[in-house]
Amino acid sequence: MSSPEVSGILENSKELDRIRKEQEDVLVEINKMHKKLQATPEVVEKPGDTSLSRLKVLYTHAKELSESEVTISSMLLNQLDALLPSGPPGQLRRRLGNDPKRKRMKTDSDISRISNNVRSQLEACANLKGEQVAARVRLDEADKDEWFVVKVLHFDKETREFEVLDEEPGDDDEGGGQRKYKLPMSRIIPFPKRNDLSNVQDFPTGSQVLAVYPGTTALYKATVVNGHRKRKTDEYLLEFDDDEENGSLPKRTVPFQKVVPLPEESRQ
Secondary structure, X not given: OOHHXXXXXXXXXXXXXXXXXXXXXXXXHHHHHHHHHHHOHHHHXXXXXXXXXHHHHHHHHHHHHHHHHHHHHHHHHHHHHHHOOOOOHHHHHHHHOOOHHHHHHHHHHHHHHHHHHHHHHHHHHHOOOOOEEEEEEOXXXXXXXXXXXXXXXXXXXXXXXXXXXEOXXXXXXXXXXXXXXXXXXXXXXXXXXXXXOOOOOOOOOOOEEEEEOOOOOEEEEEEEOOXXXXXXXXXXXXXXXXXXXXXXXXXXXXXXXXXXXXXXXHOO
């Protein structure tokens, strides 16, 4: 298998993953709109209301994403078909083996391995109850998603959704109080644990990360200034994007447990 062929498969796989994550986000927005219309159906009769138009845009986007998923999946199938070994049917059977039991055992083993990985991932999500995590949410007044520190209240293994609490009170004109959200797994990033350093990731100098801005509960894109820490428990020295003061970016210290890898969708 040549390098360009591998690169093509990897690129299409990455694009398929991106499309599916975007599908999750659109589905969340559609469900929110449905709940809103079910609770207050009279809102569509108010002058200037755009609920139905917004719902139409979301469904149109969902349809486009579904069509893109089919296109990319077809391309991947064609790429993989082109790489399968060719030859007479008999030769192919000899290469793969004629024992149905052996084939079945291999397939069952693969399924079992995948199931165990999924089960472990779901258990890890359930164990985050009561923990603070980074969550990508969209506030009512915002026009794009933002990252905040939230507390996990519950994880539903069936729907694979987190119920989280933004413990930071809202502004007075928003009614104040703490806000709850239901978010898919793709919108949650666990923080490193203080008492378990075995899985703490080291970010070298120049790495782009997502980090809690000092004195806030919001996370922003930042660049690592010092990647050569003596201990894993040391703080990171970071430069946050768009944090300019007097014509330069100030260097700010952030505890290691408030720094996570920058998600792929946040990279430019």
